[in-house]
Amino acid sequence: MRTTTKSLQRATLMAGAIVVSLSVGSARAAEEHQVEQFHEEPPILGTLLIDRFEHRWRDGENSIDWDVQGWVGGDTNKIWFNAEGSKPVDGEVEEAEFQLLYSRMTSEFWDAQIGIRHDVRPQPQTTYGVIGFQGVAPYFFDVTAQLFVSEDGDFSARLEAEYDLLITQKLILQPVAEVNVSAQRVEELHIGPGFNDIELGLRLRYEVVREFAPYIGVHWERKLGETADIARDHGEDASDVSFVAGVRFWF
């Protein structure tokens, strides 16, 4: 029974991916047709942002953490890539998540996104379907909201918001907040139903040039509810504070 559900989920994800690639293809073909009337091709652009690449010092084991995003595409349709993860300084990678999404402009400030998430770590590796949106909310909050359904049929969600506060043209304070929610207990991943955790960060960066900015900051994570209990049962702290230093750069 379990296996059937799993393969069914896999098939659904595959179908989703195919639909995504087809729609991107046809949009591009339409654009090409229109281009013939004129000399300028609508540019296919791309960018890669290493938003966080940092060392975290904490009471316990220090780690290297990263958060990367990028896209390739035009104004309306983009292939979107997200990656984040964490590795103890002296150890194996503990968390590594990758997302490949089709991103489509739905309004001036918002993109709707659909695609696949694959977590290489923690073990066991898990694949999810992703649907969500990404954009700029009023008052210039950068927001990403995503709903996940795992290959086992587990539902979870994540909301991230960040804000750039310009102290000067080059010195920028960036508060970040993230919450994770799960619809059910997932024993392999040590999470319970309800709110799993909340993360708050505050980073102060200096843009030497727009594309390159070293930063320092603090990062605080707190596991919540049953997820916190599970952590304590495993002899871990439910909350974690770290000082961070890293670089933000993009191409």
Added chain:
Amino acid sequence: MHTARHGLSRRDALKLAGAAGLAGIITVYPGRRVFAAADQSLNLAVERTRITIDGETSGAISIGGSIPAPTLRWREGQEVVIHVTNRLDEGTSIHWHGLLLQGIMDGAPGFNGFVPIGPGETYTYRFKLRQAGTYWYHSHSASQEQEGMYGAIVIEPAGRDPVRADRDYVVLLSDHTPENPENVLRKLKVSEGYYNNNKRTLVDFFRDAQRDGLGATINDRLAWGEMRMDATDLADVTGYQFLVNGKGPRDNWTAVYNPGERVRLRIINGSAMSIFDVRIPGLPMTVVSADGQNVVPVKVDEFRFGVGETYDVIVMPTEDNPFTFFAESIDRTGYARGTLATREGMEGEIPERRPRANLTMADMAMAPGMDHGSMAGMDHGNMPGMDHSNMPGMEQGSMAGMDHGSMPGMDHGSMEGMDHSNMPGMDHSAMPGMKQDATGSKEQAMGWGDAGTPPGAKALSYADLKALSKTTDLREPTQEIEVQLTGMMARYIWTINGQKFEEGTPIRVAYGDRVRIRFVNTTMMAHPMHLHGMFVELENGQTDRMPKKHVVLVPPGQATTVQLTANEPGEWPFHCHLLYHMASGMMTRFIVEPRTASL
């Protein structure tokens, strides 16, 4: 019209040019090549080159071997033939900006059957000059214009020139970036505020709070934040060197005069992206022509200069002093500078720099969904720079979607090019942020239209322009076309009526019809709107002497109306002349359709 008058009446330039033309040769006059006219045929090659500005060398593209390209001096009525050879490894084109000609000769790829001139190919343009005045030419392919493909055209009238001058200089302004233009566009698309180094900061917040009060400052920031707009967004691209005839401020292009002479400056804004405020401190300018078309002379101290526009001015320096020609970009990131002097090597003083303006809510007046009555954070009482209540004919309640045509008491004549400094009831000194500091210079200009013009100085407004000859077609327009200037700043997508060029519906008018075009600028940026093939006539309050323009600068949050007679059949490009706006979609087709046989 086409008397072949070779007896040139002017001194200097024209005699020389004429003589050279008669001999059918190319000569060199004030630092640039002059192709004059008798055989009316010339060759221009387009090729990659290097340009050195103020000692810095970067890549560029030249037409005819120089940047700017050679000034083409022609005479009204002549038939000219230009062989353009493309030595690039990409397609190119040359568009004759402002000239009335047959569609295919207009040189805009994808329009009127014109295809790009391929690498190694030579294309022959041939057209008859049906007008006189100052115009220019530039590439209409990709971003080649930004890389140096622009030059001036001077067409002498067939008859007597109503403008008398002893000296005649072209002053071609441009902006040069060492960056690859494609990279500039990519950065704008990836991170729209990339080039804005004057965003509002926490430091500004505290300064404004001290000056305007904490409540007003918070409300102001909330209003901008709610719209996700940036009050400091005056220019999309910075990092430019601003040039006068290809020379940077330190290279100091110089025009020589003898005291007492009348000097005609043919000023052309050949920039890709830069709108300028132009002045010559100590020397009033008499505007005699706008966009190549003569106007009733009007004396001004300065003018705001949209991309693609031209103004001819007469100056009469009587003393043996150097005067500085000064053109500051409206975002105040730099200036183009030249000198008028009695001999080469003299330098005038660099005038005090003008303050940079912040946009105000008034610059948002045409934004969709802008409900002035209920807008959050829109406290008119304490909004810095916002005083609509005193604007004549501006009715707050019905601003959004208001119908200018039928609104009683709505005087277009005084609205267009609305001169804020002279507006009755606009008490700038009482506005927060407008306080004069001890030295008398303003610390902050408020609103797009505020050029920082000092009290008593006269800045040209569109309302001042009056055509020298009478409007020939006085029929009431039978068709009214609304052209919404739209865009998504955050994504760097610019559109007309919400549609990018590739997806847009063309504008269609019938041959011979009189048409009114109403531009409604819903964005926070000014758009210099350029129509190929025909002049438009500004509805600026003149009844029978509406000035003719090929570029109309539509300020943010405002509506501007023009009329035209659709007497040039073809498919004409109709676009914003800010190069990266055009490249990201702000263009459409303006089709003048022949009347069908049945009609």
